[in-house]
Amino acid sequence: MNGVASLSAAHRVAVFGGTHGNELSGIALVGLWLRDGAEIRRRGLEVRPFMANPRAVQERARYIDTDLNRAFTPENLSFQGEDLPYEVKRAQEINQIFGPMGSPDAYDVIFDLHNTTSNMGCTLILESSNDHFNLQMVHYIKHAVAPVTCSVLLNDHPRLHYSTTRSVAKHPIGLEVGPQPQGVLRSNIFESMRLILKHALDFIEHFNGGVEFLPCTVEVYRVVERVDYPRDSNGNISAMVHPDLQDCDWEPLNPGDPMFQMFDGRTVQYKGDCTVYPTFINEAAYYEKQQAFVMTKKETLNANGIKVTKS
Amino acid sequence: MNGVASLSAAHRVAVFGGTHGNELSGIALVGLWLRDGAEIRRRGLEVRPFMANPRAVQERARYIDTDLNRAFTPENLSFQGEDLPYEVKRAQEINQIFGPMGSPDAYDVIFDLHNTTSNMGCTLILESSNDHFNLQMVHYIKHAVAPVTCSVLLNDHPRLHYSTTRSVAKHPIGLEVGPQPQGVLRSNIFESMRLILKHALDFIEHFNGGVEFLPCTVEVYRVVERVDYPRDSNGNISAMVHPDLQDCDWEPLNPGDPMFQMFDGRTVQYKGDCTVYPTFINEAAYYEKQQAFVMTKKETLNANGIKVTKS
Numbered sequence: 311m312n313g314v315a316s317l318s319a320a321h322r323v324a325v326f327g328g329t330h331g332n333e334l335s336g337i338a339l340v341g342l343w344l345r346d347g348a349e350i351r352r353r354g355l356e357v358r359p360f361m362a363n364p365r366a367v368q369e370r371a372r373y374i375d376t377d378l379n380r381a382f383t384p385e386n387l388s389f390q391g392e393d394l395p396y397e398v399k400r401a402q403e404i405n406q407i408f409g410p411m412g413s414p415d416a417y418d419v420i421f422d423l424h425n426t427t428s429n430m431g432c433t434l435i436l437e438s439s440n441d442h443f444n445l446q447m448v449h450y451i452k453h454a455v456a457p458v459t460c461s462v463l464l465n466d467h468p469r470l471h472y473s474t475t476r477s478v479a480k481h482p483i484g485l486e487v488g489p490q491p492q493g494v495l496r497s498n499i500f501e502s503m504r505l506i507l508k509h510a511l512d513f514i515e516h517f518n519g520g521v522e523f524l525p526c527t528v529e530v531y532r533v534v535e536r537v538d539y540p541r542d543s544n545g546n547i548s549a550m551v552h553p554d555l556q557d558c559d560w561e562p563l564n565p566g567d568p569m570f571q572m573f574d575g576r577t578v579q580y581k582g583d584c585t586v587y588p589t590f591i592n593e594a595a596y597y598e599k600q601q602a603f604v605m606t607k608k609e610t611l612n613a614n615g616i617k618v619t620k621s
Numbered sequence: 622m623n624g625v626a627s628l629s630a631a632h633r634v635a636v637f638g639g640t641h642g643n644e645l646s647g648i649a650l651v652g653l654w655l656r657d658g659a660e661i662r663r664r665g666l667e668v669r670p671f672m673a674n675p676r677a678v679q680e681r682a683r684y685i686d687t688d689l690n691r692a693f694t695p696e697n698l699s700f701q702g703e704d705l706p707y708e709v710k711r712a713q714e715i716n717q718i719f720g721p722m723g724s725p726d727a728y729d730v731i732f733d734l735h736n737t738t739s740n741m742g743c744t745l746i747l748e749s750s751n752d753h754f755n756l757q758m759v760h761y762i763k764h765a766v767a768p769v770t771c772s773v774l775l776n777d778h779p780r781l782h783y784s785t786t787r788s789v790a791k792h793p794i795g796l797e798v799g800p801q802p803q804g805v806l807r808s809n810i811f812e813s814m815r816l817i818l819k820h821a822l823d824f825i826e827h828f829n830g831g832v833e834f835l836p837c838t839v840e841v842y843r844v845v846e847r848v849d850y851p852r853d854s855n856g857n858i859s860a861m862v863h864p865d866l867q868d869c870d871w872e873p874l875n876p877g878d879p880m881f882q883m884f885d886g887r888t889v890q891y892k893g894d895c896t897v898y899p900t901f902i903n904e905a906a907y908y909e910k911q912q913a914f915v916m917t918k919k920e921t922l923n924a925n926g927i928k929v930t931k932s
């Protein structure tokens with residue numbers, strides 16, 4: 311055992327756009343590839359572009375009844391009846407087509423394409439620190455796009471983790487690119503997302519083709535806490551993200567640093583006792599989730615070497 | 622006659638936020654001033670903060686049934702019955718409270734606070750080149766905020782002009798500040814809007830108090846054309862605003878300059894025969910209006926001197 315694990319080939323890959331119907335980069339890319347898939351074709355791979363929430367895409371809304379990207383709970387996937395919220399029904403359909411979640415029949419990889427209004431640049435989102443296939447993939451992508459930064463967000467927090475659309479696959483991976491306003495398609499964000507996905511598919515093709523990936527380390531930002539906006543006694547927001555924090559995703563926030571600016575001009579400081587790395591700062595979709603930003607801590611993960619199992 | 626016109630005092634002023642329910646700067650400011658109006662109080666002035674579309678604000682949507690800021694047509698204002706779209710009913714209410722439009726009872730000034738996803742900075746929007754009170758006001762504001770730029774957009778185009786919420790007042794004036802994503806409140810945009818409104822109210826207080834404003838000139842950008850995104854035969858958008866044009870609101874676009882980037886990488890150039898100044902570039906709300914940007918031409922308007930009529 312030289313630290314190189316043998317893993318099954320990843321033959322079935324899906325690329326989801328429109329899990330949120332107002333995040334236009336993934337919607338435009340998936341729309342493009344549904345019309346002509348040449349760009350995402352790879353040897354020995356089925357790569358399936360898929361519009362995850364077509365009604366929300368039609369409405370240019372995040373969702374119709376409930377957030378699809380929180381809907382993949384065991385309860386939701388097993389509900390029966392006609393009267394279910396649209397996204398719960400859609401979650402069941404997606405689980406049928408690409409799952410069932412946790413089963414051997416599930417797709418190998420689902421890339422889920424998202425945009426954020428935050429200044430996060432390119433961000434890959436992992437749901438587990440033990441998925442060595444995904445760790446090797448993000449390591450590959452980070453190197454492929456350098457010197458451009460591609461950050462890795464790890465959300466396996468017991469309370470803050472949520473039931474994503476991509477969690478149906480064996481290797482779920484989220485791609486979040488910003489800043490881009492909801493309902494807007496910016497060429498720079500579109501092309502960044504397109505490039506990351508190209509490298510991701512290249513990685514899978516190399517892996518399936520027998521390339522051995524050596525043990526490596528990956529720097530990730532682990533979700534540790536969600537921070538809400540300051541609110542008045544009626545629950546209304548009473549402050550804004552401080553200008554010194556706005557757009558500073560992934561930069562260190564130290565004890566005493568300004569965090570919020572009240573409407574009356576006063577500053578609210580960060581009172582924690584250690585440096586954190588805020589991200590999803592002032593994301594439009596998270597106002598309804600009572601979240602001004604997410605605090606993360608920087609961490610280095612070890613990835614096992616991997617190679618494909620000879621069949 | 623020395624070019625100084627005598628005008629009635631402007632005693633009744635309204636400040637509208639939330640004409641569009643996802644443009645958060647005006648919504649936050651009006652919310653603040655509804656709780657405590659000290660900041661907008663001025664001698665001899667009634668300044669009334671008003672939430673124009675409270676249901677849309679509640680939903681964080683641009684509108685419920687139809688765009689309130691296009692709803693103030695004579696037909697809409699005279700429709701009767703129960704079954705009207707929400708915004709048509711609301712337009713009638715607003716016309717009753719602040720109008721009737723065109724009557725001596727109408728409010729003197731309505732400031733309507735908007736945000737844009739475009740990189741327009743601070744923009745004052747005029748609907749007429751003959752309203753010398755407004756021309757003097759924008760001249761005053763431009764000087765007060767210098768060296769920060771405050772642009773003036775003139776939309777009195779016979780076909781592209783639309784029936785705004787503020788058009789109920791004798792002197793309607795729009796304030797558009799960006800870039801800010803829909804559903805996001807940014808402190809820099811909020812404070813810019815707050816400052817412009819402060820200067821606007823100062824101007825009215827000075828005018829009412831007897832200060833004489835001398836004849837002057839005002840540089841404006843006049844709306845001349847609306848440009849749609851390139852589309853395929855199914856009506857789907859097939860190109861994005863070109864990176865060389867994105868965020869370049871108010872900058873000259875010359876014949877031959879790139880305008881759009883097709884998804885396949887080809888560039889669409891501007892084929893006109895004279896320099897124009899694009900604005901509202903890639904505004905989220907205008908996708909549904911088939912508008913990628915507005916072309917304007919630069920023009921210098923002459924404003925008469927004004928002073929208040931002695932009562």
Ligand SMILES: [Zn+2]
Nearest residue numbers: 330333424425
């Ligand atoms: Zn999303």
Ligand SMILES: [Zn+2]
Nearest residue numbers: 641644735736
């Ligand atoms: Zn607006």
